Amino acid sequence: MAKLSVNINKIATLRNSRGGNVPNLLKVAQDVQDFGAEGITIHPRPDERHIRYQDAYDLKSIVATEYNIEGNPIKQFMDLVLAIKPTQVTLVPDGENVLTSNAGWDTVKHQSYLQEVISEFKKEGIRTSIFIDTDSKLIEAAAKTGADRIELYTEDFASGFEKGNTEAIKPYTKAAVLAHDLGLGINAGHDLNLENIQFFKQNIPNLAEVSIGHALISESIYLGIQNVVNMYLHKLQS
Template sequence: MTKLSVNINKIATLRNSRGGNVPNLLQVASDIQSFGADGITIHPRPDERHIRYQDAYDLKPIVTTEYNIEGNPIKKFTDLVLEIKPTQVTLVPDGDDVLTSNAGWDTVKHQSFLQEMVAEFKSAGIRTSIFIETDLKLIEAAAKTGVDRIELYTEDFAIAFEKGNKEAVKPYTEAAILANELGMGINAGHDLNLDNIEFFKNNIPNLAEVSIGHALISESIYLGIENVVNMYLHRLQ
Protein backbone atom coordinates (compact mmCIF):
# COMPACT_ATOMS: atom_id res chain seq x y z
CA MET A 1 0.00 0.00 0.00
CA THR A 2 1.23 3.48 -0.88
CA LYS A 3 1.61 5.67 2.20
CA LEU A 4 0.01 9.11 2.48
CA SER A 5 2.07 11.88 4.04
CA VAL A 6 0.07 15.08 4.54
CA ASN A 7 1.89 18.36 3.98
CA ILE A 8 0.59 20.86 6.55
CA ASN A 9 2.23 24.00 5.15
CA LYS A 10 -1.18 25.45 4.22
CA ILE A 11 -2.37 25.13 7.81
CA ALA A 12 0.64 27.19 8.89
CA THR A 13 -0.12 29.75 6.15
CA LEU A 14 -3.64 30.17 7.49
CA ARG A 15 -2.38 30.50 11.06
CA ASN A 16 0.25 33.07 10.12
CA SER A 17 -2.21 35.20 8.16
CA ARG A 18 -4.05 36.15 11.34
CA GLY A 19 -1.40 35.81 14.02
CA GLY A 20 -1.97 33.82 17.15
CA ASN A 21 -2.29 30.06 17.06
CA VAL A 22 -5.50 29.36 15.15
CA PRO A 23 -5.59 26.89 13.60
CA ASN A 24 -3.32 25.05 15.99
CA LEU A 25 -0.70 23.40 13.81
CA LEU A 26 0.25 20.76 16.37
CA GLN A 27 -3.35 19.76 16.97
CA VAL A 28 -4.00 19.52 13.24
CA ALA A 29 -0.96 17.28 12.81
CA SER A 30 -2.15 15.08 15.65
CA ASP A 31 -5.68 14.90 14.25
CA ILE A 32 -4.50 14.08 10.72
CA GLN A 33 -2.57 11.13 12.10
CA SER A 34 -5.58 9.99 14.13
CA PHE A 35 -7.63 10.05 10.90
CA GLY A 36 -5.23 7.46 9.48
CA ALA A 37 -2.55 9.37 7.58
CA ASP A 38 0.80 7.61 7.45
CA GLY A 39 2.95 10.69 7.91
CA ILE A 40 3.32 14.45 8.22
CA THR A 41 5.36 16.57 5.80
CA ILE A 42 6.60 20.11 6.32
CA HIS A 43 8.64 22.37 4.07
CA PRO A 44 10.23 25.22 6.05
CA ARG A 45 11.57 28.03 3.89
CA PRO A 46 14.09 30.70 4.90
CA ASP A 47 11.44 33.45 5.09
CA GLU A 48 9.22 31.23 7.31
CA ARG A 49 6.15 32.36 5.40
CA HIS A 50 4.27 29.22 6.42
CA ILE A 51 6.11 26.60 8.47
CA ARG A 52 8.42 28.25 10.98
CA TYR A 53 11.66 26.62 12.02
CA GLN A 54 10.33 26.41 15.56
CA ASP A 55 7.34 24.45 14.23
CA ALA A 56 9.73 21.76 13.02
CA TYR A 57 11.01 21.28 16.58
CA ASP A 58 7.55 21.49 18.15
CA LEU A 59 6.19 18.83 15.80
CA LYS A 60 8.90 16.31 16.64
CA PRO A 61 7.11 14.77 19.67
CA ILE A 62 3.70 15.13 17.99
CA VAL A 63 4.49 13.16 14.83
CA THR A 64 4.25 9.52 15.84
CA THR A 65 4.00 8.25 12.25
CA GLU A 66 6.58 9.23 9.62
CA TYR A 67 8.05 12.73 9.81
CA ASN A 68 9.25 14.13 6.48
CA ILE A 69 11.05 17.47 6.34
CA GLU A 70 11.67 18.81 2.86
CA GLY A 71 13.62 21.80 1.65
CA ASN A 72 16.74 23.25 0.10
CA PRO A 73 19.77 21.97 2.06
CA ILE A 74 21.23 25.34 2.97
CA LYS A 75 23.15 25.34 6.25
CA LYS A 76 20.22 26.46 8.42
CA PHE A 77 18.01 23.74 6.97
CA THR A 78 20.71 21.08 7.24
CA ASP A 79 21.42 21.95 10.87
CA LEU A 80 17.69 21.80 11.65
CA VAL A 81 17.25 18.35 10.09
CA LEU A 82 20.37 16.90 11.72
CA GLU A 83 19.19 18.10 15.13
CA ILE A 84 15.59 16.87 14.78
CA LYS A 85 16.41 13.61 12.96
CA PRO A 86 13.07 13.08 11.19
CA THR A 87 12.19 9.82 9.47
CA GLN A 88 13.00 11.30 6.08
CA VAL A 89 14.55 14.40 4.56
CA THR A 90 13.56 15.35 1.02
CA LEU A 91 16.03 17.59 -0.77
CA VAL A 92 14.35 20.21 -2.95
CA PRO A 93 16.27 22.80 -5.02
CA ASP A 94 14.10 25.77 -4.06
CA GLY A 95 15.31 29.30 -4.61
CA ASP A 96 14.43 31.88 -1.96
CA ASP A 97 12.00 33.63 -4.33
CA VAL A 98 9.85 30.68 -5.45
CA LEU A 99 6.22 30.49 -4.39
CA THR A 100 6.21 26.70 -4.46
CA SER A 101 8.59 23.97 -5.61
CA ASN A 102 8.79 24.21 -9.39
CA ALA A 103 11.72 22.04 -10.51
CA GLY A 104 13.64 18.94 -9.57
CA TRP A 105 17.38 18.55 -9.07
CA ASP A 106 19.85 18.41 -11.91
CA THR A 107 21.55 15.39 -10.41
CA VAL A 108 24.31 15.47 -13.01
CA LYS A 109 25.31 19.09 -12.43
CA HIS A 110 24.97 18.85 -8.64
CA GLN A 111 26.25 15.28 -8.29
CA SER A 112 29.08 15.93 -5.83
CA PHE A 113 27.00 18.30 -3.67
CA LEU A 114 24.15 15.81 -3.43
CA GLN A 115 26.52 12.95 -2.63
CA GLU A 116 27.88 15.01 0.26
CA MET A 117 24.42 15.94 1.57
CA VAL A 118 23.03 12.42 1.24
CA ALA A 119 26.02 10.93 3.05
CA GLU A 120 25.68 13.46 5.89
CA PHE A 121 21.99 12.79 6.46
CA LYS A 122 22.28 9.03 6.10
CA SER A 123 25.14 8.94 8.60
CA ALA A 124 22.68 10.48 11.07
CA GLY A 125 20.19 7.68 10.38
CA ILE A 126 17.83 9.81 8.28
CA ARG A 127 16.26 8.34 5.16
CA THR A 128 17.05 10.59 2.20
CA SER A 129 15.01 11.47 -0.88
CA ILE A 130 15.74 13.73 -3.86
CA PHE A 131 13.02 15.75 -5.60
CA ILE A 132 13.46 15.00 -9.31
CA GLU A 133 11.90 15.05 -12.76
CA THR A 134 11.52 12.07 -15.08
CA ASP A 135 14.62 12.43 -17.29
CA LEU A 136 16.19 8.97 -17.14
CA LYS A 137 19.73 10.40 -17.15
CA LEU A 138 18.85 12.32 -14.00
CA ILE A 139 17.41 9.17 -12.42
CA GLU A 140 20.66 7.31 -13.16
CA ALA A 141 22.70 10.15 -11.70
CA ALA A 142 20.49 10.23 -8.60
CA ALA A 143 21.35 6.61 -7.89
CA LYS A 144 25.04 7.54 -7.84
CA THR A 145 24.44 9.92 -4.94
CA GLY A 146 23.56 7.00 -2.67
CA VAL A 147 20.08 8.36 -2.00
CA ASP A 148 17.44 6.03 -0.55
CA ARG A 149 14.51 7.35 -2.58
CA ILE A 150 13.53 9.82 -5.25
CA GLU A 151 10.39 11.97 -5.17
CA LEU A 152 8.92 12.37 -8.64
CA TYR A 153 7.82 15.95 -9.34
CA THR A 154 4.32 15.41 -10.72
CA GLU A 155 3.08 18.84 -11.84
CA ASP A 156 3.39 18.08 -15.56
CA PHE A 157 1.40 14.88 -15.13
CA ALA A 158 -1.32 16.65 -13.14
CA ILE A 159 -1.76 19.42 -15.71
CA ALA A 160 -1.93 16.97 -18.61
CA PHE A 161 -4.29 14.61 -16.77
CA GLU A 162 -6.71 17.45 -16.07
CA LYS A 163 -6.83 18.06 -19.83
CA GLY A 164 -7.62 14.41 -20.47
CA ASN A 165 -4.14 13.27 -21.49
CA LYS A 166 -3.57 10.05 -19.58
CA GLU A 167 -0.51 9.22 -21.69
CA ALA A 168 1.35 11.82 -19.64
CA VAL A 169 1.92 9.23 -16.94
CA LYS A 170 4.25 7.16 -19.16
CA PRO A 171 7.49 9.08 -18.37
CA TYR A 172 6.74 8.64 -14.67
CA THR A 173 6.19 4.91 -15.10
CA GLU A 174 9.48 4.59 -16.98
CA ALA A 175 11.32 6.66 -14.37
CA ALA A 176 9.90 4.52 -11.56
CA ILE A 177 10.87 1.28 -13.27
CA LEU A 178 14.44 2.49 -13.72
CA ALA A 179 14.65 3.79 -10.16
CA ASN A 180 13.44 0.45 -8.85
CA GLU A 181 16.08 -1.34 -10.92
CA LEU A 182 18.73 0.95 -9.46
CA GLY A 183 17.62 0.21 -5.91
CA MET A 184 15.82 3.47 -5.08
CA GLY A 185 12.38 3.77 -3.54
CA ILE A 186 9.71 5.91 -5.20
CA ASN A 187 7.89 8.86 -3.65
CA ALA A 188 5.81 11.42 -5.53
CA GLY A 189 4.26 14.81 -5.01
CA HIS A 190 3.03 18.15 -6.37
CA ASP A 191 -0.52 18.73 -7.64
CA LEU A 192 -1.67 15.18 -6.97
CA ASN A 193 -5.32 15.25 -5.93
CA LEU A 194 -8.47 13.15 -5.51
CA ASP A 195 -9.10 13.16 -9.26
CA ASN A 196 -5.71 11.88 -10.40
CA ILE A 197 -4.18 10.03 -7.45
CA GLU A 198 -5.67 6.58 -8.08
CA PHE A 199 -4.72 6.58 -11.76
CA PHE A 200 -1.21 7.75 -10.94
CA LYS A 201 -0.75 5.16 -8.20
CA ASN A 202 -1.94 2.34 -10.47
CA ASN A 203 0.65 3.28 -13.09
CA ILE A 204 3.69 3.70 -10.83
CA PRO A 205 5.21 0.37 -9.78
CA ASN A 206 6.16 0.16 -6.11
CA LEU A 207 5.04 3.70 -5.27
CA ALA A 208 6.06 3.96 -1.63
CA GLU A 209 4.67 7.35 -0.60
CA VAL A 210 2.85 10.43 -1.83
CA SER A 211 3.12 13.81 -0.14
CA ILE A 212 0.01 15.95 -0.63
CA GLY A 213 -0.75 19.33 0.88
CA HIS A 214 -2.41 22.10 -1.13
CA ALA A 215 -4.94 19.88 -2.90
CA LEU A 216 -5.82 17.87 0.19
CA ILE A 217 -6.38 20.95 2.36
CA SER A 218 -8.38 22.67 -0.41
CA GLU A 219 -10.51 19.57 -0.96
CA SER A 220 -11.09 19.35 2.78
CA ILE A 221 -12.60 22.84 2.75
CA TYR A 222 -15.12 21.84 0.10
CA LEU A 223 -15.91 18.37 1.40
CA GLY A 224 -16.09 19.44 5.03
CA ILE A 225 -17.62 22.94 4.92
CA GLU A 226 -21.22 21.67 4.71
CA ASN A 227 -20.83 19.93 8.05
CA VAL A 228 -19.48 23.06 9.72
CA VAL A 229 -22.15 25.36 8.25
CA ASN A 230 -24.84 23.02 9.55
CA MET A 231 -23.19 22.88 12.97
CA TYR A 232 -23.43 26.69 13.15
CA LEU A 233 -27.08 26.63 11.99
CA HIS A 234 -27.92 24.03 14.60
CA ARG A 235 -26.41 26.18 17.37
CA LEU A 236 -28.29 29.24 16.13
CA GLN A 237 -31.71 27.59 16.09
Protein backbone atom coordinates in the same frame (compact mmCIF):
# COMPACT_ATOMS: atom_id res chain seq x y z
CA MET B 1 0.29 0.06 -0.52
CA ALA B 2 1.69 3.55 -0.96
CA LYS B 3 1.76 5.58 2.25
CA LEU B 4 0.05 8.96 2.52
CA SER B 5 2.13 11.72 4.06
CA VAL B 6 0.12 14.90 4.64
CA ASN B 7 1.92 18.18 4.04
CA ILE B 8 0.65 20.65 6.65
CA ASN B 9 2.27 23.81 5.26
CA LYS B 10 -1.13 25.28 4.34
CA ILE B 11 -2.32 24.91 7.93
CA ALA B 12 0.65 27.03 8.98
CA THR B 13 -0.13 29.55 6.22
CA LEU B 14 -3.66 29.99 7.58
CA ARG B 15 -2.40 30.31 11.15
CA ASN B 16 0.23 32.89 10.23
CA SER B 17 -2.22 34.99 8.22
CA ARG B 18 -4.10 35.96 11.39
CA GLY B 19 -1.48 35.60 14.10
CA GLY B 20 -2.13 33.59 17.23
CA ASN B 21 -2.42 29.83 17.12
CA VAL B 22 -5.59 29.08 15.15
CA PRO B 23 -5.59 26.60 13.60
CA ASN B 24 -3.30 24.78 16.00
CA LEU B 25 -0.64 23.16 13.83
CA LEU B 26 0.35 20.54 16.38
CA LYS B 27 -3.25 19.46 16.97
CA VAL B 28 -3.85 19.19 13.24
CA ALA B 29 -0.75 17.02 12.88
CA GLN B 30 -1.95 14.77 15.69
CA ASP B 31 -5.49 14.57 14.32
CA VAL B 32 -4.34 13.82 10.77
CA GLN B 33 -2.38 10.85 12.10
CA ASP B 34 -5.33 9.73 14.22
CA PHE B 35 -7.45 9.82 11.06
CA GLY B 36 -5.07 7.34 9.43
CA ALA B 37 -2.38 9.33 7.62
CA GLU B 38 0.92 7.48 7.69
CA GLY B 39 3.19 10.50 7.72
CA ILE B 40 3.50 14.25 8.22
CA THR B 41 5.45 16.42 5.79
CA ILE B 42 6.65 19.98 6.30
CA HIS B 43 8.65 22.27 4.05
CA PRO B 44 10.16 25.12 6.06
CA ARG B 45 11.53 27.98 3.97
CA PRO B 46 14.08 30.58 5.05
CA ASP B 47 11.45 33.35 5.31
CA GLU B 48 9.24 31.10 7.50
CA ARG B 49 6.17 32.26 5.58
CA HIS B 50 4.29 29.11 6.56
CA ILE B 51 6.14 26.48 8.60
CA ARG B 52 8.43 28.10 11.14
CA TYR B 53 11.67 26.47 12.14
CA GLN B 54 10.34 26.21 15.69
CA ASP B 55 7.36 24.26 14.32
CA ALA B 56 9.75 21.65 13.02
CA TYR B 57 11.17 21.14 16.51
CA ASP B 58 7.73 21.17 18.16
CA LEU B 59 6.39 18.54 15.76
CA LYS B 60 9.16 16.09 16.64
CA SER B 61 7.27 14.83 19.71
CA ILE B 62 3.91 14.88 17.90
CA VAL B 63 4.73 12.85 14.81
CA ALA B 64 4.46 9.19 15.75
CA THR B 65 4.28 8.01 12.13
CA GLU B 66 6.86 9.10 9.53
CA TYR B 67 8.26 12.60 9.76
CA ASN B 68 9.39 14.05 6.42
CA ILE B 69 11.13 17.43 6.23
CA GLU B 70 11.55 18.93 2.77
CA GLY B 71 13.80 21.77 1.71
CA ASN B 72 16.85 23.17 0.04
CA PRO B 73 19.92 21.98 1.97
CA ILE B 74 21.31 25.38 2.89
CA LYS B 75 23.22 25.42 6.20
CA GLN B 76 20.22 26.53 8.28
CA PHE B 77 18.11 23.72 6.87
CA MET B 78 20.82 21.11 7.31
CA ASP B 79 21.38 22.13 10.93
CA LEU B 80 17.64 21.84 11.56
CA VAL B 81 17.36 18.35 10.05
CA LEU B 82 20.49 17.05 11.78
CA ALA B 83 19.16 18.32 15.13
CA ILE B 84 15.68 16.81 14.71
CA LYS B 85 16.62 13.59 12.89
CA PRO B 86 13.29 13.01 11.11
CA THR B 87 12.44 9.74 9.40
CA GLN B 88 13.16 11.27 6.01
CA VAL B 89 14.64 14.40 4.48
CA THR B 90 13.55 15.32 0.96
CA LEU B 91 15.99 17.58 -0.85
CA VAL B 92 14.30 20.21 -3.01
CA PRO B 93 16.24 22.81 -5.07
CA ASP B 94 14.03 25.77 -4.15
CA GLY B 95 15.20 29.31 -4.65
CA GLU B 96 14.53 31.51 -1.63
CA ASN B 97 11.71 33.46 -3.28
CA VAL B 98 9.79 30.74 -5.12
CA LEU B 99 6.12 30.43 -4.25
CA THR B 100 6.14 26.63 -4.43
CA SER B 101 8.50 23.89 -5.59
CA ASN B 102 8.67 24.13 -9.38
CA ALA B 103 11.59 21.97 -10.54
CA GLY B 104 13.54 18.90 -9.61
CA TRP B 105 17.30 18.61 -9.11
CA ASP B 106 19.80 18.53 -11.93
CA THR B 107 21.49 15.50 -10.41
CA VAL B 108 24.15 15.44 -13.12
CA LYS B 109 25.29 19.01 -12.49
CA HIS B 110 24.95 18.82 -8.71
CA GLN B 111 25.93 15.19 -8.17
CA SER B 112 29.02 15.78 -6.01
CA TYR B 113 27.18 18.40 -3.93
CA LEU B 114 24.28 16.04 -3.34
CA GLN B 115 26.65 13.22 -2.43
CA GLU B 116 28.19 15.44 0.25
CA VAL B 117 24.84 16.52 1.68
CA ILE B 118 23.33 13.03 1.61
CA SER B 119 26.34 11.47 3.32
CA GLU B 120 25.88 13.90 6.23
CA PHE B 121 22.25 12.88 6.67
CA LYS B 122 22.88 9.17 6.25
CA LYS B 123 25.55 9.24 8.97
CA GLU B 124 22.71 10.17 11.31
CA GLY B 125 20.40 7.42 10.03
CA ILE B 126 18.07 9.79 8.17
CA ARG B 127 16.47 8.39 5.02
CA THR B 128 17.15 10.66 2.04
CA SER B 129 15.02 11.45 -0.99
CA ILE B 130 15.72 13.70 -4.00
CA PHE B 131 12.95 15.74 -5.65
CA ILE B 132 13.40 15.02 -9.36
CA ASP B 133 11.93 15.07 -12.85
CA THR B 134 11.43 11.93 -14.94
CA ASP B 135 14.52 12.23 -17.19
CA SER B 136 16.37 8.90 -17.12
CA LYS B 137 19.81 10.56 -17.00
CA LEU B 138 18.79 12.46 -13.89
CA ILE B 139 17.52 9.31 -12.21
CA GLU B 140 20.69 7.40 -13.08
CA ALA B 141 22.74 10.25 -11.60
CA ALA B 142 20.51 10.33 -8.52
CA ALA B 143 21.34 6.68 -7.86
CA LYS B 144 25.03 7.65 -7.69
CA THR B 145 24.48 10.22 -4.95
CA GLY B 146 23.74 7.62 -2.28
CA ALA B 147 20.09 8.69 -1.93
CA ASP B 148 17.62 6.12 -0.66
CA ARG B 149 14.69 7.39 -2.71
CA ILE B 150 13.57 9.85 -5.33
CA GLU B 151 10.40 11.93 -5.19
CA LEU B 152 8.91 12.30 -8.66
CA TYR B 153 7.79 15.86 -9.37
CA THR B 154 4.28 15.25 -10.65
CA GLU B 155 3.04 18.63 -11.89
CA ASP B 156 3.33 17.68 -15.60
CA PHE B 157 1.30 14.54 -14.99
CA ALA B 158 -1.38 16.39 -13.02
CA SER B 159 -1.64 19.13 -15.63
CA GLY B 160 -1.96 16.64 -18.48
CA PHE B 161 -4.44 14.44 -16.64
CA GLU B 162 -6.68 17.42 -15.89
CA LYS B 163 -6.87 18.06 -19.64
CA GLY B 164 -7.79 14.44 -20.33
CA ASN B 165 -4.33 13.33 -21.42
CA THR B 166 -3.82 9.97 -19.70
CA GLU B 167 -0.63 9.49 -21.75
CA ALA B 168 1.00 12.00 -19.38
CA ILE B 169 1.55 9.11 -16.96
CA LYS B 170 3.95 7.26 -19.27
CA PRO B 171 7.19 9.12 -18.40
CA TYR B 172 6.43 8.54 -14.71
CA THR B 173 5.86 4.82 -15.15
CA LYS B 174 9.13 4.53 -17.08
CA ALA B 175 10.97 6.59 -14.46
CA ALA B 176 9.60 4.45 -11.62
CA VAL B 177 10.69 1.22 -13.31
CA LEU B 178 14.20 2.60 -13.86
CA ALA B 179 14.47 3.92 -10.30
CA HIS B 180 13.42 0.58 -8.86
CA ASP B 181 15.95 -1.25 -11.05
CA LEU B 182 18.65 1.09 -9.72
CA GLY B 183 17.70 0.32 -6.12
CA LEU B 184 15.89 3.58 -5.40
CA GLY B 185 12.61 3.83 -3.54
CA ILE B 186 9.88 5.88 -5.21
CA ASN B 187 7.96 8.77 -3.67
CA ALA B 188 5.83 11.32 -5.51
CA GLY B 189 4.28 14.70 -4.95
CA HIS B 190 3.00 18.02 -6.32
CA ASP B 191 -0.54 18.63 -7.58
CA LEU B 192 -1.72 15.11 -6.84
CA ASN B 193 -5.37 15.21 -5.75
CA LEU B 194 -8.55 13.16 -5.33
CA GLU B 195 -9.19 13.24 -9.07
CA ASN B 196 -5.83 11.85 -10.22
CA ILE B 197 -4.30 9.95 -7.30
CA GLN B 198 -5.90 6.57 -7.98
CA PHE B 199 -4.89 6.57 -11.65
CA PHE B 200 -1.37 7.64 -10.68
CA LYS B 201 -1.03 4.89 -8.07
CA GLN B 202 -2.32 2.22 -10.47
CA ASN B 203 0.33 3.14 -13.04
CA ILE B 204 3.39 3.63 -10.84
CA PRO B 205 4.96 0.32 -9.81
CA ASN B 206 6.59 0.16 -6.37
CA LEU B 207 5.23 3.54 -5.27
CA ALA B 208 6.22 3.89 -1.61
CA GLU B 209 4.81 7.26 -0.57
CA VAL B 210 2.89 10.29 -1.78
CA SER B 211 3.15 13.68 -0.12
CA ILE B 212 0.02 15.80 -0.56
CA GLY B 213 -0.72 19.18 0.94
CA HIS B 214 -2.34 21.97 -1.05
CA ALA B 215 -4.97 19.82 -2.75
CA LEU B 216 -5.77 17.79 0.36
CA ILE B 217 -6.29 20.88 2.51
CA SER B 218 -8.31 22.63 -0.22
CA GLU B 219 -10.48 19.55 -0.73
CA SER B 220 -10.96 19.25 3.03
CA ILE B 221 -12.29 22.81 3.21
CA TYR B 222 -14.73 22.23 0.38
CA LEU B 223 -15.91 18.78 1.40
CA GLY B 224 -16.35 19.87 5.01
CA ILE B 225 -17.82 23.35 4.59
CA GLN B 226 -21.46 22.23 4.30
CA ASN B 227 -21.24 20.50 7.65
CA VAL B 228 -19.75 23.57 9.37
CA VAL B 229 -22.26 26.00 7.83
CA ASN B 230 -25.09 23.78 9.08
CA MET B 231 -23.53 23.60 12.54
CA TYR B 232 -23.49 27.41 12.73
CA LEU B 233 -27.10 27.59 11.54
CA HIS B 234 -28.12 25.09 14.18
CA LYS B 235 -26.38 27.10 16.92
CA LEU B 236 -28.07 30.30 15.77
CA GLN B 237 -31.51 28.71 15.63
CA SER B 238 -31.42 27.09 19.08
